[in-house]
Amino acid sequence: MQLKHCCSVQRRIFVKNYLLKGKINEKQHRKKSSFVSNYKYQIKMNCQLCREGLNAYREGNMAPGMKNQIKSHLGTCKECSEIYRLEILTDRVIDNEKRMQVNPFLSTRVMAQIENEAAAGVRQAPQILRPALIALSMAAAVFLGVTMGNISADRTNGKVIPVELALIDDAGLESLYLLSNE
């Protein structure tokens, strides 16, 4: 297994030890293909490393050495084993919901709703026209009434004022109050 196939936990551990202990023995590398299983390093499994590696551990995408370390840590650490258990349970809940099959008549229901909406759309046209016509008629009636009222008002207000009355100067007229108090 090449380094690129290792999970991130393994890569981090490898890089850390590579930097600390110098280059890998090329002969050892040529003999066997795996970096991780043949390179001797001391790591101390802790909760953080364990939790980071849990996904890869569950998927089986892990070197045997690391896998065994995580397995033994899970056997001793209550918190990590509880987290692992809950993650498995979460996957199970999701898998059960994923496996549910849709109702085979869903397409029929969809097409029925689309057909109903299309039919309702056609029927809506006369229903819109009727209120529009009623509103138009009412507006026309109001307009007609106002027009007729204006015409009759013009007739009553059309009297000719005599010239004598039109030439009266209001300012020159004496006040009735003065006349009555004489």
Added chain:
Amino acid sequence: MNDSELIKLILDGDRDRFRILVEQYQQMVFRTCMGFVHNREDAEDLAQDVFVQAYRSLSGFKGESAFSTWIYRIAVNASLNKIRQSSRNSVFQRLDAFFGQDRNKELSLPLDSPENPEEILIKEEYAVWIRKALDSLPDNQKTAVILSKYDDLPQKEIAEIMNLTEGAVEALLQRAKKNLREKLSS
């Protein structure tokens, strides 16, 4: 016949062809909706609404992305809207739960396992608790988790659906995983 040709025929007036699209994508849409609502009836109603909405907006589908990406977007938006609506009606949900008509309480673990009823009940309580933890995630994290875990989509496709970069999707998934761990272990 591919999706683009089907859509062209539907837009030209052959409405019945839409049934082919529905049958092709119904399981996928149902699974996505199931991830949000965790209830078969609600998921089916949602899926129906998604397809009807897709039909109404079909003329707006430009073909720049895959039809599946487009319909995933509609499904996610419809599901999130449904959840927001449900949270407003939570008083009625609490009444339903009180009178024992809680539709969300679906037994999600297989009944054919050789366990006693008490163990099944304990596991069902865990299932409810896990679903609540999933539902309590922020919308974008929840969407990323559902598209990844329920629909098994690669990060590239999730990024296209959510209109994000792949790095952003990876970050969302990591944060969601961390939040879920914290909620479940609390």
